[in-house]
Amino acid sequence: MKCKKCGNKAVIKLRAHRIALCREDFLSFVLNRVQQTIKRYKLFVAKERVVVAVSGGKDSLTLFDILQRLGYPVEGFHIDLGIDGFSNRAREAVEVFFAKREAPLHIRFLREEVGAGMREIASQVRRPLCSLCGLMRRYIMNRFAWEKRFSALATGHNLDDEGAALLGNLMRWQIGYLARQAPVLPAIYPRLAKKAKPLALLSEREVLAYCILRAIEYHDEQCPYAKGATSRSNKEALNLLEYYSPGSKIRFYQEFLKHQGIFPDSASHDLRECSMCGFLTNRETCQFCEILEQYTGSPVPVRDSETGKG
Ligand code: AMP
Ligand code: ZN
Numbered sequence: 685m686k687c688k689k690c691g692n693k694a695v696i697k698l699r700a701h702r703i704a705l706c707r708e709d710f711l712s713f714v715l716n717r718v719q720q721t722i723k724r725y726k727l728f729v730a731k732e733r734v735v736v737a738v739s740g741g742k743d744s745l746t747l748f749d750i751l752q753r754l755g756y757p758v759e760g761f762h763i764d765l766g767i768d769g770f771s772n773r774a775r776e777a778v779e780v781f782f783a784k785r786e787a788p789l790h791i792r793f794l795r796e797e798v799g800a801g802m803r804e805i806a807s808q809v810r811r812p813l814c815s816l817c818g819l820m821r822r823y824i825m826n827r828f829a830w831e832k833r834f835s836a837l838a839t840g841h842n843l844d845d846e847g848a849a850l851l852g853n854l855m856r857w858q859i860g861y862l863a864r865q866a867p868v869l870p871a872i873y874p875r876l877a878k879k880a881k882p883l884a885l886l887s888e889r890e891v892l893a894y895c896i897l898r899a900i901e902y903h904d905e906q907c908p909y910a911k912g913a914t915s916r917s918n919k920e921a922l923n924l925l926e927y928y929s930p931g932s933k934i935r936f937y938q939e940f941l942k943h944q945g946i947f948p949d950s951a952s953h954d955l956r957e958c959s960m961c962g963f964l965t966n967r968e969t970c971q972f973c974e975i976l977e978q979y980t981g982s983p984v985p986v987r988d989s990e991t992g993k994g
Contacts, residue, residue: 696893699930707897714894718750718882725867725941727880728756728836734880735761735790735834737825738781740774740903742895743840745781747883749900751838752787758838760789763824765817766801770908777903790832792824798976803909809978813909816975823972827963829877841881844888847937848918855918860950866941873955875964887933888919 685694687706694704698713705713721727728734736751738744738760751758762778765771775791782789795801802820806813829837846865853861869879883891895902925932957963958970965971 695897698890700887700926700934701931711894711897714886714890715750715753717885717890718747719754721867721882721885722754722880725884727838727868727882728878730756732835733833734758734836734838735829735832735877736838737840738762738778738789739840740777740781741840742900742902742904743842743845743883743888743891745777745840745900745902746891746895746898747838747840748781748787749898750894751882752785759787759834761825761828762789762791763821764791764793764795765821766793766795767803767907767909768801770905771801773905774903777901780901790828792828794820794824797824798979800979805975805979806909809975811975812911814911817909819971820975823963823970826876830875830963834877835871836880837877838880838882840883840891842883842886842888842891843933843937844919844922845915846881846884847922847933848915850937850940851918851922852914859947862940862947863944863949864951866944872951872953873964885934885938 685697685704686692687694687709688703689709690706692706695707696710697704734751734756736744736748736758738748740762748758748760760778760782762775764775778789778791798805802813802817805820806816809816825837846867850862850865852858853865867881867884871878886894922933922936925936954966955964956966958965958968958973960969960973960977963970963972969977
């Protein structure tokens, strides 16, 4: 198998793109793909302040590596969720990765923010752990991005993640979500950073291959409480279609993006300040504060240096 670009020995075959590439040409292919995604979908421009949410997994560390190589002045943000040994190992992977690079890393500990780890909170609150964790992570990320005045918050979601989410939304005809499922979600309010997914056009396999070829040491461990059954079965379904018809995954996602305008956005943009923490919500009290209240049994003012509340 020869590289389509240079004729040297290929290390990977990309059936979706009908090419095989050598190491160097594959690494450039990945960088170009991310640069194209950033430009085509207007994720951010060169001078914007971008923070990358790094979990320690292959996707987010790869994303950071790529954005840095493309010359974006990125910073990293990690949340230690306080889950038994799992969170320690995730944080260590992040710390080792950043120790080798010249880039700022910011870490927040859930235990310091709210006085407990994710499992303890979940044991007191009536909500599945994964959805609770997602909600608390989003709150902490959004709030961090705003407090530090970043204009964009980038996450490591790849094509398999986005395709699976799209399939899930279509299977349940959750039309309202479709309008908001894009590589960029604009800041709908001055205090919200926009959300960017620069890996959205790269499959999980492509991201993994890049990560291995660059010898990035990532945290390769599933959260002990992860279920994720729906997204896993949707990913498997898409992989089956991809197997029989290479390129169907990227077509499914990119063709959707072309027609996305036809789906109405049903999300409430009617945001106001949470009565407890002062951050944004479309209710009287935000869900994050509600969870903390359920956990402790009494209102918990969240520390806040910016709004003067709490
Ligand atoms: P997940 O929902 O676990 O698939 O994660 C999606 C994205 O959220 C990752 O690619 C990261 O960019 C970000 N992320 C997940 N967990 C963390 C964490 N503990 N700290 C910072 N960012 C995270
Ligand atoms: Zn709140």
